Amino acid sequence: MDRAFNGYSDGDIDTNHTDNPSLNVLVANRRQTILGGLRASALAFVGTSMLAACDDDDVVVGDPVVDAGTDATVSTGAFVTLQGSATQGAINPASFAQTGGPAVELTTGSGNTATFIAPAVAAPTALTFTLTAGGVSDSTVITVNPAALTFSAVPKNLDDIVTVPAGYSVTVLTRLGDPIDAATPDYVNDGSDANFATRIGDHGDALYYFGLDAGGSRDDNSSVRGLLVQNHENLNEQYLHPAGPTNVSDGPRPAAEALKEIEAHGLSVVEVQDTTGARDWEYVQNSAFNRRITPMTPMAINGPVRGSAMLATQYSTNGTDGRGTINNCANGYAAWGTLLTCEENWAGYFRRDDDGPGSDNANRTARELTALRRYGVRSSTGNYAWSSAEPSQDIFRRWDARATGASATDDYRNEMNQFGWVVEIDPYDPASTPRKRTALGRMGHEGAWLGKLVSGQKVAVYMGDDSRREYMYKFVSDAAWDPADAHRTDRLAVGDKYLDSGTLYVARFNADGSGTWLPLVFGSVPNRPAVGSEPEYVFADQADILVNTRLAADAVGATPMDRPEWTALNPVTGEIYLTLTNNNASNRPIDGTDAANPRHYVEPRGSGTTTGNPNGHILRLREGGDNSAATSFLWDIYLFGADSIDAGASVNISGLDADNDFSSPDGLWFSREQNPAGQINPLLWIQTDDGAFTDRTNNQMLAALPGFVGDGEAKTITNVAADTSTAQQATFAGQPATSANLKRFLTGPLECEITGVDTTPDGRTLFVGIQHPGENGDPANITSNWPQSQEGNATGRPRSGVVVVTKDTGGVVGL
Template sequence: MSETARKFNLLPMLGHTKGKRSPVTCALKCDNACAGETCNTSSNSYFRDVASATMSRRAALGLGAAGALAVALGSAVTSAEPASAAGLSKAAKEGFGKSKLKFTAIKPVDAAVDAVTVPDGFTWQPVIRWGDPLFSDSPDFDINKQTAAAQARQFGYNNDYTDILEIPNTKGRRAVLFTNHEYTNENIMVPAGYDAKETRAIGRAAHGLAVVELERKNTTKPWSYVKGAPLNRRFLDDTTYELTGPVAGSALVKTVADPSGKAIKGTFGNCSGGTTPWGTILSGEENFNGYFVAGGTSASDKRYGLTANATSRKWELDDPRFDTRNAGYENEANRFGWIVEVDPFDPTSTPKKHSAMGRFKHEGANVIVAKSGHVVAYMGDDERFDYLYKFVSKGKYIEGDRKNNMGLLSEGNLFVAQFTGNSPAAEITGTGAVPSDGAFDGIGEWLPLVVDGKSAIAGMSVEEVLVHTRIAADKAANAKGGPTKMDRCEDVQPSLHTGKVYVVCTNNSDRGKAGKEGATEVNPRTQNRDGHIVEITETGDQTSTSFGWNLLMVCGDPAQGDVTYFSGYPVDKVSPISCPDNVAFDSVGNLWISTDGAPSGIGYNDGLFKVTLDGAERGKVEQFLAVPRDAETCGPIIHDEERTVFVAVQHPGEEGTFEAPHSYFPDYVGAGAKPAAGQVRAPRPAVIQVFRG
């Protein structure tokens, strides 16, 4: 066992991770979720039936369309363009093959390689790294002399969701970068022997969010961050967030420190996110349970993975709110697990947590404006056997009315997804083999949780549904049964070009194990190591309560004998891909996928992949880049018009220690040479840009 494993008590996942996935990551990022009991022990199961014509994806109806992209350089979406009469989307007929970002796919990179690998003709450089000073009074980063006070004025650790929004009227020369800081690994951040309390404080200060101004000479040059810029901001553990919606002021979220139940300190475990059409950023609070000690015996504690065990970071030693057994703090964990909204253009604004969107392990939230004008947000609960959700705003989007639009996520209807397959149950074998009709597909329903301000769940108030959303979803049902247990819904993105929604299911190693649900048509593999992606077409516009669906891909490495599916595209002509995580679209509608777990779990570094979504090359996967040893690829931004791609490189060198690094990213010397005697270099999570050069 490594020294890192000893320090963080990593026995639960040691020897059980796949490919290059580190047990350190499992402990620090998600509190060893895969080693614990499955949180969803409800009796909900997939409703299987023999296909009929009305159940086929071929009978799924069209989609709505209206609106236009509102935020320059960002990934915000409004409504989709209509499909063409010829059957292909407008993007397929006019766009997919017209991207200016041309490249030759790279080959998979061995997991031992400590380098960023990009296609021929491209180069890369950091935009900003952990520890870079943000403010005029920020100290320069000194890895041997870190303090919590310094870290609070510097860029945080482990960037996940990332977006770049142009500052208006700057001719493309200035922008703001937003990123989450998901979690920390103090074992590779600070030297051995550091004061324990100060180390914990450094870790807290390295969490949260950041907004940083960028500049460049012109649109053909790379970006640099601007120290001391007026929009620069860090969101820390003592930053106040306004709780909005029906739960604001509820007894379920009041504490001795906040008797109002409306002012929450900090945000933790933030994973992916989204950018709204009105230019704000959404951030998902995901693995918040790992930050709290709790009683661990209540139904809510069990359903959300809260236990009485000491946390790996031990913040409970410094602040009583992180132990919910302390008098007055029983509800503190209820104040996390929300969608956060940040205005990156106003450094004095109060960020919000939106209770109307439900509380669970949010990977993120992505917004589209329906034809009706209502805002629709899609959200995944990143846990084995948990659910997919949709929020529909009560109010309507008004182009140019930012004040109105910034209130749209505070009130609305909440739904959970139920998928039904159209193939006989006997054809879903658990191997990933395609059923006889040639596709994994079917129809679905959005089961109501909250509608028109009223609870749709018997015996639960609106406040209870929204605070204990997982429990409420377990109880939702129609004649076919309850919501569908999924294989870790991570990013969920609607396409601006087609209106279709892409649900990224990263993996589920427990599917089909004793006492656990087996394969279903929408989750067709047992012990699903490699993941898959679901494509949803809403019936009508995005406010519909029914949809059609199919699988875009069942991931893996065909060259290693994995049973895979790429929408009928030849499997011997794709880049191997595994554990899809975050996704983004380029300007012509191609899907880009970042991975977390490495292709097929066979020892490749994680990467970024382009996927064509329609036409003759639908399902074609091409690897664009690979990140260094132990790292995960996060937060892709695709500026294909400028031939530039951005990714956040998270937890490089995770398996090492401060004294014996596994990576020197991004401050390589020569060809990744080790430092000279006495010279200290450690891996620094960073946002990087890849461009023609």
């Protein structure tokens, strides 16, 4: 099949032609104590195994005899079982109570037992527990050590399963095509399935778990029932149809094919439950909460661009309403209980034929052409040629962005301006209309994570624009945070308060490790200078700046970055992390590096090489005064990706080894504050979307215990070009990686991307997205059989899905 005509373009291209500066169980050997036959065994079971016991407690002599068990040492996040005994005519029931140390949630059980999760501590901390029966008591001391990566690193591999460490289990929760209502039949997976408006979509990406109580109301602390909301970024279209998609060179796309592909995009909201209370998760097919949001779902346009003529279309002549969301990649969570989903590579879906025989250039102004080219809206068919299916049907014709009518309300020349936004969704209300938050700017959105919320301070949202040489952004609300708003039930109205009015900034990273947030405000943004054959761009108003955010960022001199993707908030320090996935030599030449994007090198790749920064890095910043509204910040580079086998010291700057080397960081997420993994020294999850390292291993997810901005040192890198010429580049690197602070936790099946991660509030269930396994195959040459392969069946077409990872002994995952 010739895929040159229809298919997906990842969008990781450089449309920025300006000259802005390129600038970690412990094994517990518990012994059984037997004293004259009067004491039963007393064990403290900890984590994935048991920790070394200290001296036995003194025997309590009397009637009854009570034994609380021997002392032990554990790590933060371990699941601890206290098992005591009460004999000699004890008055039952005996009961445990905590009598010393930081309070934990103690759950008492039968047989003189109690359990708890070891809390987060900054230093070894003693917790005392006392067993009492008939007025007689005995105590045991459990010493908790700080958080540690107690699992053994998963080796690099090319297996067609999801691999997790010893002591962990993985099961498949949801899959592409799973029905989400009672009427939709099971997925056959032979290309004949239809009605994706009631099935889970393709290419699952970022996800988030929203807790529900037993009555079906929002419960941020529920770890047994919730809603799993997942983006569906794109398609393995070759597997969606019996023999692959019809090629547009053979005529128009069949409408049924196009409709299936359109519906397989967007998001899914699916109820999930722990059916036994032992982390046995299933999705609820007929839940009233289940919902698909697709490219055809009604949307409200909110913020400063609402009503702008630049959003007027034949569907919405006044530019206030839209339909759907597409290419949803990374996400964010708002403390008032909503999801922020990010529209990334939307531009390629539209037909326009820039400079081709079907071009509409003659009907466009010079300003329009500059904006269209800056965003890459220039395809002659659109990614999947949907507009060719049935031009008379509006659901298909809207993907033809050519100016063909007498005015913008006679065609869909402005339809692409309705995409590229952050979209807010209330998952608890299936009838709610999602809102596009235009104050946050229009770009190839990756990540929209809120900064640390402080009462009385303004709310910030941190965002990346995922293309090479694009920028990092921050939005700061006009309204100051009121903690009472976190509990309101009119959640989208709260979003109106904090996300519709404020200031959008773009980042400039300075060579001295400082940075500046540059405001993108009409009146202070200069004209964007002429670039090549493109004329100077003069901004008309604030709506123009927000619709054409890239042009405004060019104009103020922001720092072009190496594909800015996910953002993540360290919930303790308030520092913001940003993945910079990679770049290549054509966009980041050896004389085009800077302190924040410092590497240029030659990387072996299969039988050849690739040059530039193919392994990427992770940057972090700390706001001035630890205030999200600050206009200055400090930054360093937390980690540099590298292949530890091939890379020398000037490339493997973070000192990665076989247990933690990685390439092309993408997904990024800190653990929840409700459990020990998100407290004191929060656990960070790093996911990869790699093409340079896949001869070594399938894509992966690492667990990390990072430090803070400035914990490393200044570095001078010797860069090397393909012609062996060299250049020096100064930068700031974080502390080196070690087995204590960075380990590979998971690898995925063949040809997948690992993307999407969250846990239940207690941290004992981990949800991970597996996207596009077997993406390089087709129905005649299937190159992955996942998720069937996960269950021992190496047959059938691959499907994207979500897995559940749990610790066999019940502790916090990753610790």
